[in-house]
Amino acid sequence: MNKISYYNRRFGYLLASPAILILVLIILVPITISIITSFFDYTLIDRDLDKFTGLKNYFSVINNPKFINSFFVTISFVIFVVLFEFLLGFLIAILLNKVTKFRNIYYFILLIPLLINPVVVGLIWRMFLHPQLGIVNYLIGFLGISPVNWLGDPQIAFVTIIFVDIWHQVSFMIILLLAGLASIPEEPYEAARIDGANEFRQFLDITLPYMRPVIIITLLIRLIFAVKTYDLIYIMTKGGPGEATDLISYYIYRSAFISLNLGEAASMSVLLLIIICVIIFPLFKYMNRADE
Amino acid sequence: MNKNSYIQLKELNKTFNETVAVNNINLEIYENEFFVLLGPSGCGKSTTLRMIAGLEDITSGEVIANKINISQLDPKDRNMAFVFQNYALYPHMNVRKNISYSLKLRKVSHEEMEKKIHWVSNLLKIGQLLDRKPSQLSGGQRQRVALGRSLVRNPVAFLLDEPLSNLDAQLRVEMRHELIKLQKNLAKTFIYVTHDQIEAMTMASRICIMNNGNILQIGTPKEVYEKPNSVFVARFIANPVNNILTTNIKHQNHSHNLECLNIELKRECLTNRDLVYFSIRPENFYIEKKNSEMASLKVEILQIENHGHDHLISSTIENNNQKIYFRLNKFHNLIIGESINIYFNTNDILLFDINSEEAI
Numbered sequence: 001m002n003k004i005s006y007y008n009r010r011f012g013y014l015l016a017s018p019a020i021l022i023l024v025l026i027i028l029v030p031i032t033i034s035i036i037t038s039f040f041d042y043t044l045i046d047r048d049l050d051k052f053t054g055l056k057n058y059f060s061v062i063n064n065p066k067f068i069n070s071f072f073v074t075i076s077f078v079i080f081v082v083l084f085e086f087l088l089g090f091l092i093a094i095l096l097n098k099v100t101k102f103r104n105i106y107y108f109i110l111l112i113p114l115l116i117n118p119v120v121v122g123l124i125w126r127m128f129l130h131p132q133l134g135i136v137n138y139l140i141g142f143l144g145i146s147p148v149n150w151l152g153d154p155q156i157a158f159v160t161i162i163f164v165d166i167w168h169q170v171s172f173m174i175i176l177l178l179a180g181l182a183s184i185p186e187e188p189y190e191a192a193r194i195d196g197a198n199e200f201r202q203f204l205d206i207t208l209p210y211m212r213p214v215i216i217i218t219l220l221i222r223l224i225f226a227v228k229t230y231d232l233i234y235i236m237t238k239g240g241p242g243e244a245t246d247l248i249s250y251y252i253y254r255s256a257f258i259s260l261n262l263g264e265a266a267s268m269s270v271l272l273l274i275i276i277c278v279i280i281f282p283l284f285k286y287m288n289r290a291d292e
Numbered sequence: 293m294n295k296n297s298y299i300q301l302k303e304l305n306k307t308f309n310e311t312v313a314v315n316n317i318n319l320e321i322y323e324n325e326f327f328v329l330l331g332p333s334g335c336g337k338s339t340t341l342r343m344i345a346g347l348e349d350i351t352s353g354e355v356i357a358n359k360i361n362i363s364q365l366d367p368k369d370r371n372m373a374f375v376f377q378n379y380a381l382y383p384h385m386n387v388r389k390n391i392s393y394s395l396k397l398r399k400v401s402h403e404e405m406e407k408k409i410h411w412v413s414n415l416l417k418i419g420q421l422l423d424r425k426p427s428q429l430s431g432g433q434r435q436r437v438a439l440g441r442s443l444v445r446n447p448v449a450f451l452l453d454e455p456l457s458n459l460d461a462q463l464r465v466e467m468r469h470e471l472i473k474l475q476k477n478l479a480k481t482f483i484y485v486t487h488d489q490i491e492a493m494t495m496a497s498r499i500c501i502m503n504n505g506n507i508l509q510i511g512t513p514k515e516v517y518e519k520p521n522s523v524f525v526a527r528f529i530a531n532p533v534n535n536i537l538t539t540n541i542k543h544q545n546h547s548h549n550l551e552c553l554n555i556e557l558k559r560e561c562l563t564n565r566d567l568v569y570f571s572i573r574p575e576n577f578y579i580e581k582k583n584s585e586m587a588s589l590k591v592e593i594l595q596i597e598n599h600g601h602d603h604l605i606s607s608t609i610e611n612n613n614q615k616i617y618f619r620l621n622k623f624h625n626l627i628i629g630e631s632i633n634i635y636f637n638t639n640d641i642l643l644f645d646i647n648s649e650e651a652i
Binding site (some may be wrong): 185192193196206 | 370378
């Protein structure tokens with residue numbers, strides 16, 4: 001390497017430094033503080049970082065049955081939500097991909113749920129699903145079904161939350177998958193028709209391989225957001241009834257701002273971060289392989 | 293070549309909404325011939341080919357192959373091979389799988405499949421590429437694989453939609469030769485769509501020239517070159533240009549004077565016409581008088597283009613101002629602005645009706 005290019009490299013770093021500095025300030029510093037906090041006995045009542053307790057927070061979190069419960073509630077919530085949103089979204093995207101007219105109009109309609117704030121979505125559905133005053137119970141009354149306590153029964157509440165989340169987020173899947181489908185060229189399908197592939201084989205041998213990177217990135221994004229679901233729970237169930245819908249983000253919020261135990265909340269956040277990384281790492285690897 | 297019609301198009305029509313893409317065409321393609329559909333973009337040649345393949349629905353009319361009406365059949369049941377302009381390989385399958393995909397769908401036995409792949413890869417010299425993905429191949433290699441994919445099924449005819457237009461010039465010449473060889477070896481019917489008249493002239497047994505969804509002329513390369521039946525064909529089959537000019541005619545007894553060239557022509561067809569199109573190809577002009585029957589024309593040189601193997605000179609006819617091109621295969625000391633005499637045989641003049649633009 002000659003002197004000029006060495007100088008250029010340094011100049012390049014200098015130019016990139018503001019961006020790197022901002023990244024460090026807004027991402028690395030808070031994460032580091034969280035990790036440090038998780039090793040201390042740090043509450044909102046006693047806010048001195050003077051009692052280093054090592055892994056005590058982690059042990060108490062892991063041994064806490066409520067945390068374990070919310071961990072499994074979150075896992076099943078994420079699996080159901082992402083799976084159904086993906087299957088439903090893909091199906092709708094494939095059907096819409098055949099519709100070439102009014103594309104702008106249905107794109108707009110699809111965008112509407114995504115434009116609504118999750119808190120508002122929660123409020124709307126809480127009203128719809130109100131056992132006595134809600135329109136849902138009113139409408140199913142015509143079918144002869146007696147009123148359902150949508151958010152009051154532990155099992156039903158869990159399903160209800162999943163349903164509302166699907167209603168809110170499925171458009172996201174549809175729009176991304178639709179964009180992916182629209183970008184597949186027409187010729188491979190024509191070649192396959194001449195080679196004798198029926199619609200199903202065309203889907204398996206052309207659509208799916210072409211869609212693989214889009215599918216992975218869509219799943220990845222939805223997975224990360226689903227693990228972090230908070231607003232809906234806060235508005236609709238507050239984790240209840242009992243602990244049936246106590247998602248991990250909501251549990252962390254409660255331990256930080258209701259139990260005021262920030263050290264423990266920080267250790268849970270770190271655990272959550274690790275869990276998310278473990279889930280998405282293989283997907284990332286798979287995606288990079290797909291790009292080759 | 294067997295002159296029985298093998299693939300036949302009967303009153304074939306295709307309209308997209310209001311637009312007519314293919315207008316009531318009738319066509320007979322013989323067995324084992326290399327048939328080229330030639331025309332400018334948007335002339336309906338690709339649509340015609342896609343209708344033969346079954347990729348495009350037929351608005352009305354019939355496609356007949358081997359005396360069977362296949363108009364309503366699925367593409368796969370027509371047993372036609374199709375080669376796309378941009379190859380349309382399956383990007384996630386390696387070459388072997390690309391080639392054998394149709395066999396796999398037909399549940400051909402493993403040994404049979406291997407035999408076919410072996411045969412195709414030898415024929416097209418792609419044996420060393422079998423385990424690569426299309427993205428790891430060059431344009432020429434991709435085109436070979438696309439050909440290979442169409443070969444394995446032993447189709448009744450090969451339909452090729454501008455297969456060489458994505459290749460560079462050098463490779464295009466090589467692939468042209470290979471395609472001619474392949475067609476001879478296989479002794480199969482090839483229907484080849486192109487907008488490139490050189491491809492058409494060099495490869496075709498017969499050329500069909502289309503424009504605006506209509507067939508203008510069908511003939512051997514020699515026929516369409518020497519006897520274009522319309523101004524459009526005369527202008528289109530020309531490399532790089534043809535001279536299409538107009539002239540007034542003065543009649544004296546049985547001879548007719550083309551004013552523009554100031555020559556007498558004794559052709560019956562000129563009676564009762566006062567204005568015609570005429571054409572003389574640039575290569576039919578000479579700078580020396582080769583025999584006493586040659587007519588001369590005084591022109592002023594406008595521009596000299598050096599094409600390496602020859603020179604294309606544009607000039608204007610004196611006292612007329614119409615542009616005329618001529619080709620000289622040797623370098624002559626010509627100066628721009630200079631007036632010279634060029635010579636031609638009156639037999640080389642082709643005449644076209646001024647209204648219908650058809651040959652007379």
